[in-house]
Amino acid sequence: MADLFDSTAGQAPAGKPGPRPLADLMRPQSLGEVIGQEQVLGPEAPLGVMLENGSLGSLILWGPPGVGKTTIARLLAAETDLHFVQISAIFTGVPELRKVFEEARMRHGNGRGTLLFVDEIHRFNKAQQDGFLPHMEDGTILLVGATTENPSFELNAALLSRAQVLVLERLANRDLERLVQRAEKMMDRALPLTGEAREVLLDMADGDGRALLNLVEQVMAWKSAQKLDPEALSKRLMKRASVYDKNGEEHYNLISALHKSVRGSDPDAALYWFARMLKGGEDPRYLARRITRMAVEDIGLADPQAQAQCLQAWETYERLGSPEGELALAQALVYLALAPKSNAAYVAYKTAMREAGRTGSLPPPKHIRNAPTKLMKEQGYGAGYAYDHDAEDGFSGQNYFPEDMPRMAAYFPVERGFERELRKRLDFFAKLRAKRG
The missing domain is CATH 1.20.272.10 (Zinc Finger, Delta Prime; domain 3)
Incomplete structure (x- = not known):
């Protein structure tokens, strides 16, 4: 079972090795060969500074597919002379995790550290994520997790507090072009594409280096006497599906x-x-x-x-x-x-909600309460109410707020669109209210 998690897992048995995809053949052999992540790997970038000072800590590599998360983890193990172990949160359960930790503890006791790379780490539940903490704290493992999901939403705060999150970016077309050139050099031939078709191929990869190399491998396998134009390329290849998670x-x-x-x-x-x-x-x-x-x-x-x-x-x-x-x-x-824009009503609503929460259960003033019974009339309900339709300009100017609450100003129309007219009406009523006390 241990072999499933070791760095040698997946190698072919002795004899003639099986075929390897171009993306695997072209894996960088040093961090300097990694394309497109200078913001993380540069001399003044987080990983560059850590490695320069020999202070590599646990990491969460967050980025879209095909930008080098697994490659960087492998190369970090080589740079720091740590034993590299790779697992996937999709296929690993608690028993397997215990075995990985036990082997790392034995290795640690013999003076060798372990870089544990966990792909799709966000797939582990809270209890499983908590299981990493003691082994990170005592130095048994140096954790490098990879995720395509926002760590703020998917990873425990305790785990995040013990690891630095590094953001890897989708590859720009200039980075993808460098990958294509590197593939052409390795295969000792140029892609059978026109310049425009070459640009279309880069767009098809949609920022994913692995997807691009898979496309390049397909194109290189075609027996074409002349260079293909964009239309011919599009007939033979399908664009990579866009990264989109309706719940993510x-x-x-x-x-x-x-x-x-x-x-x-x-x-x-x-x-x-x-x-x-x-x-x-x-x-x-x-x-x-x-x-x-x-x-x-x-x-x-x-x-x-x-x-x-x-x-x-x-x-x-x-x-x-x-x-x-x-x-x-x-x-x-x-x-x-x-359309003309205004959030005045939205802001007024939030102001009213805030004031309603602050003032609690203050009752309406008696003059605007209904008085359907004799007792309520005797208590003064409805007494002194001014019927606005009978007032000059159809406006009485009465107070409609609780008696112990100062008048609230919430709605401030903007000088745009129809609210310009509402601003005039609001000012008009404010003047009448002041005039009538």
Whole structure:
């Protein structure tokens, strides 16, 4: 069982080795060969400083697939002369973990440290994550965890307090191009692609170095007498599916980008993020609900028609379904992006909620309470109420707040859209109220 977790696991038996994927053949042999993570590996970056000072601590490598998390962990073990052990949280249970820790303890007793690389560490539950803590604290293991999920959400605070989180970034096309050139040098031939098709190939990888090398390996296997153009390439290869988890951080990142694009009055950016979410498999009904929320929260009474536009688009989607109904949502999105913006009603609502919590159960003043019974009338309920329709200008100016509460100012309309007119009305009533005491 121990062999499953050792660095030698997966090697072919003695004799002729089996075929290895290009991505495996091209694994960097030193940290200096790792492409695209200078913000982590550079001389003044966290890992560069740790290694320079011989003070490597436990780490959580957070980043999308195919950016070098496993490679960096392996190379760190080599750089520090630690025994490398790799496990996956998907396939490892408590009994296997105990065996790994016991072997690391024996190794530690013999003067050799262990770098334990845990792939998909966020898959371990809280109890399993807690199991690492004593072994990290006494130096039995140096933990390097890899995750594609936000550690703040998925990892225990106790574990995070004992490890530094390093963020690895998706590879830019310039980094992917360096990978392609390195592959061409190793294979001693150029990709049979035109310059434009080469750019398309980089886009297909979507920032994933492993995916790119798999694509390169496929293209190199083709027997083509002439270079392929983008159209020919697209017929033979499928674009890598975008990274998108409807329940994960990327979901919240993209809806945040969509919402902020609308708030920022940029219809082009709003449509782009809307399309990205749809391409990722997002439920259009979720988007319809969020778009309606944007109308209420960020446009409000600056354009009272915005909310109606969203509700009509939502209803249209329900009647038409996908994909036709998504156009109605897109139209509502454009309307929102170009509408005048105001969060005055939203801020007023939050102010009112805060004041309601602060003032507790203060009763309404007696003059605006109903008096359906004789006893209530005798207690003064409704006494002195001024019927606004009978007042000059249809406004009595009476106090409607609790008697022991100072008047609250919550709603401040902006000088944009329809709220400009509401500002005039608010000022008008304020002057009348002051005039009538």
